[in-house]
Amino acid sequence: MTVREREFGGQVEHLFAVYGWEFYHVIDTAYYARRTSSGFPDYCAARRGRVLFVEIKGSTGKVSDEQWKWINLLSENTGVECYIWRPDALETEIVEVLSRE
Numbered sequence: 001m002t003v004r005e006r007e008f009g010g011q012v013e014h015l016f017a018v019y020g021w022e023f024y025h026v027i028d029t030a031y032y033a034r035r036t037s038s039g040f041p042d043y044c045a046a047r048r049g050r051v052l053f054v055e056i057k058g059s060t061g062k063v064s065d066e067q068w069k070w071i072n073l074l075s076e077n078t079g080v081e082c083y084i085w086r087p088d089a090l091e092t093e094i095v096e097v098l099s100r101e
Contacts, residue, residue: 003087005058009042011090012056019098021045021052039066041074041082048101053082061086 016023023045043054053074055067075082085094
């Protein structure tokens with residue numbers, strides 16, 4: 001079954017709320033796209049001393065070179081967790097990461 005990124009994002013946002021995360025969703029509009037570097041992860045989330053940067057992709061979405069650049073750059077920082085999540089990880093990796101203290 002093909003899951004679109006927008007639908008998957010709604011599921012991820014629901015899990016952020018269920019597990020008590022505060023999050024910011026980067027909105028990709030023409031206004032912001034002209035003023036920022038491309039490829040920044042879709043979500044930044046925080047809870048009890050943990051900070052996550054998450055790029056989400058639908059079932060068939062591909063990670064761009066710019067997105068890899070940001071994920072790699074942010075991963076170099078101690079205490080920051082970076083992920084690329086797809087719908088097939090919703091009930092496994094994603095729940096495990098979000099439920100972890």
